[in-house]
Amino acid sequence: MGMEPEMSEFLMRIVQTISMGMLWLLINMTIGIKFEFAFFEGRPTIGNYIYYLFFLASLGALIFYFHKKWKGKL
Secondary structure, eight states, X not given: OOOOHHHHHHHHHHHHHHHHHHXXXXXXXXXXXXXXXXXXXXXXXXHHHHHHHHHHHHHHHHHHHXXXXXXXXX
């Protein structure tokens, strides 16, 4: 017994959304926490600025990807 194509596509979209979100979190947590760019003592360094710029840019790209994915344009 197979699934209907619409249901299969919907479930695949959910799995891809969750996995992309978790991958984004894993990358940003690794860079931020392990390499200590998310925290600063006293004054922020250039590494902190670059990390937060990357964080915001990648968040925007992730939201754009989700928007395209759920509108059916991907």
